[in-house]
Amino acid sequence: MQFSSAWLNLAGAMIGAVIVLELTRQVLLRVGRKWTFSSRLVKHCHWPVVTTVLLMTFNIMFYPLMIGPEPQQRAFGESVERVVTLLIIGAATWLIIQATYAFTDVALERLDLVEGERNRRARRMKTQITLVRRVATATVVVIAFGAMLFTFPQVRALGAGLLASAGIAGAVVGIAAQPTLGNMLAGLQLAFSDALRLDDVVVVQEEWGRIEELTLTYVVVRLWDERRLVLPVSYFTQTPFENWTRHGSRVLAVVYLRVDWSVPVGKLREELYRYLQTNPLWDQKDWTLQVTDIQLNGLVELRALMSAADSASAWDLKCDVREHLITYVRENHPEAMPRFRVESPETRADVPWPGEPGSP
Template identity: 50%
Template sequence: METLLWAIAATLGAAAVALGAVEVVHRVIRRLGRHSILLRELSDHAHRPFQVAASLLAAEVAVRSAVGDFAGRTAVVHLLVLAVIGAFAWLVGALMLVVEDVALDRFRTDVPDNRRARKLHTQVVMLRRVTVAAIVVITFGVMLMTFPHVRAVGASLLASAGIIGVLAGLAAQSTLSNVFAGLQLTFSDALRLDDVVVVENEWGRIEELTLTYVVVQIWDDRRLIMPTTYFTSKPFQNWTRTRAAVLGTAELDVDWAVPVQAMREELRRLMEGTQLWDGRVCVLQVTDAVGGMVRIRALVSAVDAPTLWDLRCLVREHLVGWIREQHPTALPRLRAEVGDGANQLVWQWSKPLREAPVEGEPDHDARVFGGSQEGEARAADFEGPADRSRT
């Protein structure tokens, strides 16, 4: 009984000393952390696991060295060893969280040009998750190896590891493929957190990227959860891989009587009067003229996808109202003409109301590839390799 009481006293005393030492270190780190992000994160995240790990380690050392033999000593020591292993695994996980916070503090994602920051954020988060998973597996393995019976059968387990590995690989083929796909997406820079994508005809942003699945926040606040293998095996649209600025169109089917140049000037006036336009592209072209109607396409640009959506709606609404109020004859219509027996129609004998316009160089608002510095750069991207035989 005296030995047991001495063991309890020694254990509590060692734990109290360890807690006191940890508290002193914590206060010093907090004081120094006023000027250091690393020390401040250490004092916030690593204090509690450091307390637990230090007190358990001190208690285990006290029971082993300062206490004599008592009933159940072996079981108590074994439990303390397991607790120390788990506590230090917790401490290592907390340190990984500190490293993540310090690494991400230098790169803000709430700024307009945040592509590099989002890439680093995705990679750091993924690395921490992989590391935490590895820590859990290693900790569990180390705990098992503290049991003598497990160590005795270790040789036979290693001998049959090849067969077990093959069976486990076949059983977990889908899971492993998702894990490798997640790592591939993270480090190939094909997908990042907050990227704007179009998946399964749904437009949204990457809200969460894990080793096995990807969560896409759709524009109407629904969540589309996809396996990571989807993004490595099927095509998808990434609107923000290089930059957030994008182009968008608004198409209208109107009558052949539409004044295209006046409509082009109205589009330019509208763009110059709205803050949704980023000033890069404002083009209006006739892209089709079949089926008795003319298809007008307005191509505009914005700083990001949400702004572009509002800008496209604004262009569509304004041009519809402009045609209805200013040029009602350009509204879509169906024509039926009745001629005489000789099929001589009245309009075939009527003179044109004005002379045909002189052909010349089109206005820069009528050209997607050319006419401006932005258009020339876009044309150069699609010209292909230069013909060396002509030089």
């Protein structure tokens, strides 16, 4: 009778815990309509909290004699108690990790909304939060695993020996894991030195792309053609690379044209400015058109320079400007289209070209 009442008390306590948890969840969901963090906390931590609370309730209300008074039954009851303790440690670890993600996700979502001049700082903070969260998760998992091991008396008895040999083991592990540890330190160095951030535009191994993922061991670069280039973090601390958004996302776009000497540079400059004012990709700041070179093949090189808000816009703006200028020259100044002149004996003898005064 005593055993049955103990089981009834255990069942009642767990049912009561479930009711309290559900009422708390409903309250947090109502609060979450105005407070984003509340709904985010419920989303991440609902099942970890339920699992942890039910296991703790069971652990508090349960005792080995509930299984039976016989030695074998008591031993089985003690085994159940130990298994529940291990599950509580695992559930608590799960809860801590999910709560950490709930806190940081709110901050990351707000940082995603930052635009303009503050975007660079926001991306830096986003990178640091992401890496610190991963380090904290790994640390919590390692501590939880150690706590699980020390619930066994045999492991606690070996504790002194393990501590005594920690120096030798640490040296061996350090030598074996030197590349991994080097990558982890390089990841932290990149995050907190502001050398690389998520969504930065980089040129790596002659490939243009954006930083899509930055972990403690590797970096994923999303290339312009949607390929992914995966590199170890140590690559970015040992090899030079281009970062186009180091101090800001604004980029200058350049278009080169090779045309004949007869090109009306002034009219072409006016047409470029007129077109830029109608193109939404131009950020209304910098532009110019200059004669930058006279090439050996007899063509004149023009450089059109214009600014854009980011590298993607700069690429599209370059293509638009190049296409428009080519069309403008072809339709309005066909004499300025590229042509190659060849000197012949007749030209050396001052024989006029066809169409020139004095020609037949």
